[in-house]
Amino acid sequence: MPRLVDHEERRVAIIExxxxxxxxxxxxxxxxxxxxxxxxxxxxxxxxxxxxxxxxLLVAAYELICQRTNERIDEVLKSRRGLEALLAMCLEIIPAEELTVLEAKVAVAFWQLAQTDDQLRRIGASALDRWNRQIFQCLTEAKSAGEVPSSLSVDNSCSELINVMVGLHITSMLEPSNLSASNQRHLIKRIIDNWKTKDCAASATSAT
Structure with a gap:
């Protein structure tokens, strides 16, 4: 008996x-x-x-790649809060693994098209807005837990982190030999560590 075609499975395979x-x-x-x-x-x-x-097909491909990233982010945020959650989220976005490198190459290609395509621009903007809100939530939790100073500007910190991660997508494509996965992870961790309160930073240093 011939195998029944799973149309959703085939649709996803075409996109991949x-x-x-x-x-x-x-x-x-x-x-x-x-x-x-x-x-x-x-x-x-x-x-x-x-x-x-x-x-x-291209619209569906861009939508699904954003969806897949968001699903992974949602999964790592389930059991984490504050700065731990923030770091885990960032590691699902930056192109530091085989999967995220592929996603970055595809995303950068779509960003070029989005300059003149409103629908693609909205898809990308929606993903960035979602990430910004999640970063905001993580930093708000970190403030409540005393992980970062109360004087830290959450809005400015969100903007800094989003722009650094988007920049990593581009520079990792242009100079892959000069921006290793380890360097990317270190950069993100250093940014987050610089936001920590002195007590939290000292505790993290003594633990390493």
Whole structure:
């Protein structure tokens, strides 16, 4: 008996194949024909059952990559609070692992298109807004727990961290040999450590 087609599974597989092509060949070279061939389909017609055209596929690809990142962030935040939660969240965003490097390559490609595409810009802006609110929550918790000084500007700190992480996406693509995964993690940790109160910083130093 032939296996029933799981249409959602196939749809996701098409999107994931699109990510890989974008990451290796660039978004302009991610043609429906190439995507179809990479998926093992004889013609691009099969893809048209799931996506009307390349634009619809690209929008879905950007939405899903943001969704996947957000799901991982939500998972690590479940059992953490304050600065521990903040660090865990940042490590799910910066391109310091095989998965996040792929996501960064795809995201940077979409950021270029988003300059002239309002729908793609809204998708990216929504993700950044969500991350900003989550960083704000983590720092608010850290303030309540005395991990950071009461004088710390949460708004300014959120802005600093978001912009550093976005910058890491770009610089890691341009100079991968000069920005290792270890360097990225160290940079993020150093930023967060610099916000700590003296008591918390001294405790963390003595524990290492």
């Amino acid at each position: 194949t699109t990510w890989n092509i974008i990451a290796t060949k660039g978004i302009e070279n991610a043609t429906m024909r190439d995507i179809s061939a990479e998926c093992g389909y004889a013609t691009p017609g099969i893809i048209s059952h799931y996506f009307v055209n390349k634009r619809e």
